[in-house]
Amino acid sequence: MSKKDAPRNDSLFEAPPMGEQERMVEAILFATADPVTVTELTGRMPHGCDPAEAIAHLRKRYDGRGVNVVRVGDAWAIRTAGDLGFLMQKETVETRKLSRAAIETLAIVAYHQPVTRAEIEEIRGVSVSRGTIDQLIELEWIRLGRRRMTPGRPVTFVVTQGFLDHFGLENARDLPGLKELRSAGLLENRPPPGTAAMTEAEDADDDEDQTELFED
Amino acid sequence: MSKKDAPRNDSLFEAPPMGEQERMVEAILFATADPVTVTELTGRMPHGCDPAEAIAHLRKRYDGRGVNVVRVGDAWAIRTAGDLGFLMQKETVETRKLSRAAIETLAIVAYHQPVTRAEIEEIRGVSVSRGTIDQLIELEWIRLGRRRMTPGRPVTFVVTQGFLDHFGLENARDLPGLKELRSAGLLENRPPPGTAAMTEAEDADDDEDQTELFED
């Protein structure tokens, strides 16, 4: 059926109607593994075709559809619409509890913001790993605040709106103070019921931390 | 529209409008080379979507275009229109030429499925070599079906979705001439007259074959 053998340019055969050409371009763009140039299309389509025009039509046709005709360099391809990229991913969500170091660091930032890393370390009594800070930033719970106007101009950390949203706080000043914590029974040495196992493990940690502290 | 099961699902979120769902199905079908089942679509699309309806719309939309939405068993795929194959010479993959034995065996499996090896041999009048079956399984055109509930419990072979996809069949009932062959009684498994004893012997053979197959 291919009319590529038709003599020269003044073809004896008429080029297929534009609708047909559009179908051809559509099929070629769909099936070819790489983007296709207009020259290549011209070579593959019957003589007298106008792939550039066919592309223009096709492009309009796919406008707003689930896939679009896009230009890639000087070639053309069909690609999934950008807003539907999420369909190409199958997410499996795994929920993990934030580590104790991260919770404590986060708590210190929340209660003391803006706070420098050195200050966090001073309060926690142990050094804060880079990973912990990074994780909290990635979670978008803390962010960099202003630099402190002290020697070395250290960066400070503050909590984010995302943090407030997650913990249901209007602002960080809403966090209960130590007194309130104590009156709420949160400062008792005994763990609240239901967290026994975890707290035990933490206690083991705790001991280590303290030994560390006293060895200083 | 398609929200008929929304109240039943008690979904917190409303399903996207059908036009959006159509876009999503379009993107997913475009993105994958293999047919996608409705179940898979449901799993990938937002909660409350009705992929089956979206497919119906999409199918109509692509009717007569350069690429079409085709049914492959219980799955769906987008394929270039059959009349445009001539444009795709470049894309043609040279497939290994199948032997006559393999082609006949494939046809017998397709038309007689589920079919045992003994039955294939009975129809062809010669033994079927192990390689032939292997080749068809490797091409993913046939696969093991259920065991036949006859003495020896021989395995059966059936055609796959890949077979349907390759030959552009919506399902195995669409095989060319199937009805005529059935009404002519040519798909019956008529035992040779007075050969009950022989059939038992065949079944015994079969058993060995099966062991072989399942040891792989």
Place this chain on the structure above:
Amino acid sequence: MQGEEFQEDAMSVSERVAAEALIVDVGAFEGPLDLLLTLSRTQKVDLRQISILALAQQYLAFVEQAKRLRLELAADYLVMAAWLAFLKSRLLLPPDPSEEGPSGEELAAHLAFQLERLEAMRNAAAQLMARDQLGRDFFARGITEDVQRVRRVTYTATLLDLMQGYARIRTRDDFRPFVMDRQHVMTMEQALERMRGLIGFAGNWTDIVSYLPDGWDADPQRRRSTTAATFAASLELAKEGKIEIRQGDTFAPIEIRKRDPRDE
């Protein structure tokens, strides 16, 4: 029967050539059924109206000729020849009521069915292969996007976690002495247990300081704790009548020794 034989002899030259060609090409046949199907085509009739008797004779003639040409025929061709000879005799002779098994007609009908079915499958196979095929006539997506499996980990923490975490840090000082004491304290029970083990060897007066565990005298806290515990333990042992205690003067070393029961 005579007529049939005559017919066979009257085969045209071209038919004879064809038959010989068949023999030479016997390797090209996929067994006797395939050969029978090819032979049946010479009858130029619908397979449903085929003369099985004529076909059997054609086949037997073929095998005869092969023997004459000293061609080795595979065993299954000879088995088929024997079976067809049997079938031929059944078809030609009037049925013997005493004989068991299927009639010649039944056997012939089944062979005809087999041939028809094989031919039907061959046609079906041809039709199948003539269909548009994926990757040849129609095509799948060239640029595929695989579904990525993304494992996303979300971290959770509650306000309670946060407050408890903060409380833990801010009140660590409150708890410190308590925890520290445990680290640096020897209890009386510990001292008692230790001394019970050692007392058996203390026949002579010995300074109580020598009963302090090794390494506990370096740290003042520890030394105080262990001294007190050991002293308390020795009082307990004296009360039990296990040991005697004496001290020469105020602040003089306290000495203990095992109490000999004979002293009583």
